[in-house]
Amino acid sequence: MASSPIDECIGVFRWVLDVQSEWPCSDSIKSGREAATLWALGKDNQRALNFLTAEEREKVLRFYHIRDVKLSLGSQLLKHCAVVKSCRVPWSESRISKHDNHKPCYVPKNGSGKHLEFNVSHHGSLVALAGCTDKDTQIGVDVVQVDTVKDVSKVRQEGWSSWVSTYAAVFSDREVQDIAIWKPSGSLDGDALLTAKLRHFYAHWCLKEAYVKMTGEALMAPWLQDMEFRNVQAPRAASDLSVKDSKEDWGEAFSDVEVWRDGKQVTGVRLELQAFRDDYMIGTASSRLDAPYSPYKLLDLQQDVYSAAEAN
Incomplete structure (x- = not known):
């Protein structure tokens, strides 16, 4: 790009x-x-x-x-x-x-x-x-690699709901439920189904990391479970895009997520999640809605x- x-x-x-x-x-x-x-x-x-x-x-x-x-x-x-x-x-x-x-x-x-x-x-x-040269703009970025080989093995041992619950300290109750019950469209099963569910989990994780890094606080922030993301989708990997849409290693970008805290929707923050190759996602958070993101x-x-x- x-x-x-x-x-x-x-x-x-x-x-x-x-x-x-x-x-x-x-x-x-x-x-x-x-x-x-x-x-x-x-x-x-x-x-x-x-x-x-x-x-x-x-x-x-x-x-x-x-x-x-x-x-x-x-x-x-x-x-x-x-x-x-x-x-x-x-x-x-x-x-x-x-x-x-x-x-x-x-x-x-x-x-x-x-x-x-x-x-x-x-x-x-x-x-x-x-980065941004506007000193009043807060920036957060997070990159995650979806390690399906390692994670699928653990999920099979522990069960999906049990595995998700180990991360309950990071997510709100609604997010935990959303991640636990989410299923992709289509008729996936076996490892393909678990891979799709893992990508959905990591989409949540990456967005939350980018957001808290933007604020300057870590995942131990006391308000962490009071903040939740809704309408989260994992962007399609590069290999899932058609040839005419694919741009080298880059997959789909997703930006329609909603941020809620204490029951109220948070405005004034721009979030985007981008897939890279087949196993990476990168989340960007900015405190300026009107600041364009470069590719x-x-x-x-x-x-x-x-x-x-x-x-x-």
Whole structure:
């Protein structure tokens, strides 16, 4: 999906990075600090790490699993790249700040220049970032991978309703019931039926995560069970779309969800859920209804990130 130049975007720009494609290696060969250190010695990996501050490199290399190292590295690179491209500052000045609620942001020196509000999420092998240069706009993003192999096995052991009930602390009573009794149209059965129900569950999860991240609160927010999403649908995966509708890896986008809290419908928030490939969904939440969402852009490290870092 092509997108407009980021510095011309008056709304919310959205990026995705596939770290496994960019740094291909087996994530299961070794784990531990030694493995992370050895991985970091690779020429291409050193190049990426050298774009970070010493503190950021140390944070990245603390992770036990190589896959988490790559996700953390990708996340840090996207943050800096977003600041450089949207706020037009040199990479060396793209220092990441935090609001009082610990959400990351970019605040220019002496308050002169563009601000950047953004949010980052990662799961599986994807890192997603959504950002906006309107400092009064709150942004939340969440990416989930539907691991049907793992989840179907657990569901078969525990039963669907029992498995759903383990997440009752995250959802309202109505949401739990909706997820538990929901059935897709058509005559699916077996693993196909469970996969459809799992996608519906993860659609709820992804939307709620994006929303609470927009507010700056975690899934332990005291009002979490008082807020619910209605009319939730899982967007169709890329392979489920006809050839003429399919745009590379991107599946269907869904935005007709309703947000309710304490029995009243919440307005003034824009939500969208997009399918990516066959097993991912990405949710975006914005506190501005009139801020347009750019199409997601799948980034290339060399063309989109390294070029920005080495340009100054």
